[in-house]
Amino acid sequence: MHSANPWFLVLLVSLIGLHVLETVATLLNLRRLDPRLPEEFAGVFSEADYAKSQEYARESERFDLMAGTFRLVVFLGFWLGGGFAWLDGLVRGMAEGEIVRGLLGFALMHAGATLVSLPFEVYGTFRIEAKYGFNKTTPGTFVADHVKGLGLAAGIGLPLLALLLWIFQRVPQAWVWAWVATTVFMLALQFVAPRWLMPLYNKFTPLEEGPLRRAILGLAERCAFPLRDVFIIDGSRRSTKGNAFFAGFGRNKRIALYDTLVEKHPEPELLAVLAHEIGHFKKRHIVQRLVAAVVQLAVLFLCMGLVLTNAGLAEAFGLERPTLWLGFVFFMILFEPVQLLIGIAGNVWSRRHEFEADAYAASVTGGPEAMTGALKRLARDSLSNLTPHPLYVFLHYSHPPMLERLAALRGLGRN
Numbered sequence: 001m002h003s004a005n006p007w008f009l010v011l012l013v014s015l016i017g018l019h020v021l022e023t024v025a026t027l028l029n030l031r032r033l034d035p036r037l038p039e040e041f042a043g044v045f046s047e048a049d050y051a052k053s054q055e056y057a058r059e060s061e062r063f064d065l066m067a068g069t070f071r072l073v074v075f076l077g078f079w080l081g082g083g084f085a086w087l088d089g090l091v092r093g094m095a096e097g098e099i100v101r102g103l104l105g106f107a108l109m110h111a112g113a114t115l116v117s118l119p120f121e122v123y124g125t126f127r128i129e130a131k132y133g134f135n136k137t138t139p140g141t142f143v144a145d146h147v148k149g150l151g152l153a154a155g156i157g158l159p160l161l162a163l164l165l166w167i168f169q170r171v172p173q174a175w176v177w178a179w180v181a182t183t184v185f186m187l188a189l190q191f192v193a194p195r196w197l198m199p200l201y202n203k204f205t206p207l208e209e210g211p212l213r214r215a216i217l218g219l220a221e222r223c224a225f226p227l228r229d230v231f232i233i234d235g236s237r238r239s240t241k242g243n244a245f246f247a248g249f250g251r252n253k254r255i256a257l258y259d260t261l262v263e264k265h266p267e268p269e270l271l272a273v274l275a276h277e278i279g280h281f282k283k284r285h286i287v288q289r290l291v292a293a294v295v296q297l298a299v300l301f302l303c304m305g306l307v308l309t310n311a312g313l314a315e316a317f318g319l320e321r322p323t324l325w326l327g328f329v330f331f332m333i334l335f336e337p338v339q340l341l342i343g344i345a346g347n348v349w350s351r352r353h354e355f356e357a358d359a360y361a362a363s364v365t366g367g368p369e370a371m372t373g374a375l376k377r378l379a380r381d382s383l384s385n386l387t388p389h390p391l392y393v394f395l396h397y398s399h400p401p402m403l404e405r406l407a408a409l410r411g412l413g414r415n
Helices: 006-031 047-080 083-094 098-131 139-170 174-200 211-222 259-264 267-282 285-307 311-316 324-334 336-364 369-381 390-396 402-414
Strands: 204-206 227-233 244-247 253-258
Touching (some): 006 311, 098 324, 139 324, 174 285, 211 267, 244 267, 253 259, 267 285, 267 336, 285 336, 324 336, 336 369, 336 390
Parallel strands (some): 227 253
Antiparallel strands (some): 204 227
């Protein structure tokens, strides 16, 4: 590793720069917290609940910043202390063949990253989320979720990784075939996940016959939405926060409602939330985002193919010669600033989609009142930050701030 290596300088400056940007955005976001309840939420938030939401924002964001700083310090220590060269030598001594070494190396790196992150995850779940009344996860469920995650990573992630290593080792124009393989894999997951993977974590129970089911089916019929079934998810096993989504392609679409959402919202608000999700389908947001993800993969693999075995990049991480599997790791670190820009553009696009889906929900439910009520209740029940800083929103928010969504809905009501 040489400090004059241009790759080294670019990597070091970008990693520290990204962390400084995140720190500034978080501190500005915390300074933006206003103890005065926005007039829009009078009668929705009690004074105690609003004060609690601000304390939740302060504690959770400071904790996230501390965790991010710790992870960066550990990574820099590992990198600058020759950790990658040590790990490369360890893997070479334990296995033969580039693919086997790669799989072993990624498994060791995943284990190390998990050891670094796990204490923060435990504290966040069982201390902060529990303190503010959100966590319902038991230690047994927490451990089981991680075991299942490891099983899925081994059963699904490692075969895909082995294929990519083989492609970049053996196939001409490797980036094209890696892109095709990953795209096929991503599309296959859209079919597989709702039916076989999500039920590993949550119980999906068909919504029983009754007024709510009939109202949902009626809404789907009015919207010409090809709904196959409606399910209730036992989200209350892990959190008190509510959610809803639909999954599936073609005429095999399923709507899933968290039980916490059903418990806390009256029928008109539930229908508005579902109409919002249907709006994403009707406005072709799902297809647009899928196409964007495929294009993003193409850009990623094209760039990866250009630098994967670059000797200067390997030297920046302390290696005497390039190693294929570590080239994957180094590229993803190098790509982080580009990924931030892609994420920002994606968030801007997503926020526009959310406004469009809100407008669609208002149009099919007879006005903005039900959607407005649902958003206010969701903000209260999740202790949302009602006054986020614009820079923090710009960097991180895939949904518009709540006050902006409500103002847009109010504007629809005046039209």
